[in-house]
Every structure is written in C-alpha cells, then in structure tokens.
Amino acid sequence: MWNVMMSRIAPRNQSGEYIRPASQFNHSISTAEGNRYQPTAGRYHLYVGLSCPWAHRTLVVRSLKGLQDAIGVSIASPSSDEGIWVFDRPEEGCTTLPQLYQLAKPSYNGRCTVPVLWDKQTKTIVNNESAEILVILNSAFNEFAQHPELNLYPEELKETIDRWNDKIYHAVNNGVYRCGFAQTQTAYETACDELFAVLDEIDEKLASSRYLCGDILTLADVRLFTTLFRFDAVYYGLFKCNKKRIQDYQNLGAYLRDLYQLPGVADTCDVEAVKRDYYGNLFPLNPGGIIPKGPDVTNLLKPHNRF
16 A cells, blocks of 8 residues: 555656656746747746745745746645645636646646746746746846846856756755655665765865855755755655754754845745645655644754854
8 A cells, every 4th residue: 555655646666766757848938039938027927835845946036036026926735635736726717736737738647746937928837847947037037136136047157056956956855855755775775875975065065165156155055955944844754864964964054044044035934834744745654644843943043154
C-alpha cells in the first residue's frame, strides 16, 4: 500500500530514486518584436502555494523587485483528499489548479503544479517553471518595479550563478525530496550524502563571502533560501534529512537569518502553512497527520552579523 501511495506522489526510477517531471509551459515575457507576451502592468498573475518552495521563490523575487502593484497573486492550497491544488476562491471560473491548466490547454495531461505565471489577456499559462519565472520577474518588468536597480542575475555573474543553481538544484532543492521520497535505502542514502556534502561546501564558502556569488544577492541565493527556510521545520524530520539542522551550521544559519531579514522577504514566509501542508497532506510520510508545534521562527530575527 505504501508503494502504491508513493508512486502517486513521487514518480521513481528502477533504483527507487525520486524523479521530478519537467515543466511544459516555457514561454518568456519580453519586448522582443513578435513576442506574444509583452510586459504590461496588471496583465499577468501569479498562482502560488505558500508551502511550496518552488512557488515561494517567485514571491521572494516579486517582493525584492517591488512588483506587487504590477503582478497580482492568488493562493492555492493542497487538498488532502483529492491530491490537487485548490483555490481559496474561484479564479478565472476555476476552483482547482487542474481546471486552470485545462482552461489554458484543453489537451493538457501533465502535472498541475505551482507556480503558474498566468496571462489574463489570452487566458493561458505563460510559464510554470519556477527557475524561468524568476528570470522573467528579475528583468521583464523593470519599468513597473519599485526597485528596478536590483539585478539578481547580472551578466558578469551568470556563469557563476548558473553553476551554483545546477549544483544546488540537484543536491539541495530537489535533494531534500530525493531523500524524503526515496523508496529504497540505497536511493535515500545516496541523496542524503549528496545533500549534506553540498551544504557543507556552501557553509565553507559562506565563511568568506556574504552571499554565494560574493557581496551581491543573486537568484542563486533566492533559490537556496526557500529550501533552507523549510529545512529545520520539515525536511530535517519528515524527509529524514537529519544529519544536521541549518541553525547548527556556523555560517549557513546566519546566512539564512540574513536573507530572511532582507526587506519584504519575511512577508513571503509562512511556516505554519508549510508545516500544515507537508505534515498534513503527505500521508505516506506522516500517516497520523500530526503537525509539530516547533520550531520557533522568531529565531530568524536574531542578529546575523554577516560582514
């Protein structure tokens, strides 16, 4: 029964390793001639889940750039009995995320995930790959942003940022899921060892650098942050990533506090939603549905003393 339930929430390969399916909407927003999606204030909308780290990263960039007036946001919540994202109130005539996907593409039969960058003008999904949405939010709407001077993906650092992103995605962002959703001991131990090897590497890097790419905040930091924010509350226990907590690291713990205390970032964080959705909805990992009381996120407000 456990194997059947896990196969529904976590597709795996023959070795029992969790395999994350690719996104299928990959359009961009730009002023390029002939591009269907031109940057316009009020035209685009983000659909997110507060517990989802992939959706959370889009909220962080939206907040850092000051795009709240240009791009609206709607919240979806996971349904424990249906296994889908549902809206708190109808959106575009839809009550669930799968309905929204069908509205965008009636023949669609893939996974219906958040985040979704939606075009209200053409009633379709522009993009549902969080990494690409981050790049769009960073550069496509500067004329409407409160902080257009902030560039989280500068040309001179792109190679370094991409290198960190590739490493962090495999071992950390997706690595915690590879631990939690592993269906063999070998798959779990491989993922766990890779996860903590990279966390140790990052901790060492941060001993001499405020951020991953020096003194400049970049998309690599944003992409790492949303996993770190959830780590001690969810991944450490529920996903068996329990070699070490983030707060126990000399540099990673302070780095997490530094990012959390950046203007507007804490407003995107909801640890209670994170705990409720992970512990309450991943039945194969937590059959009793008991939601832990800790940890105390006010610890993230303590001084970080980062350079």
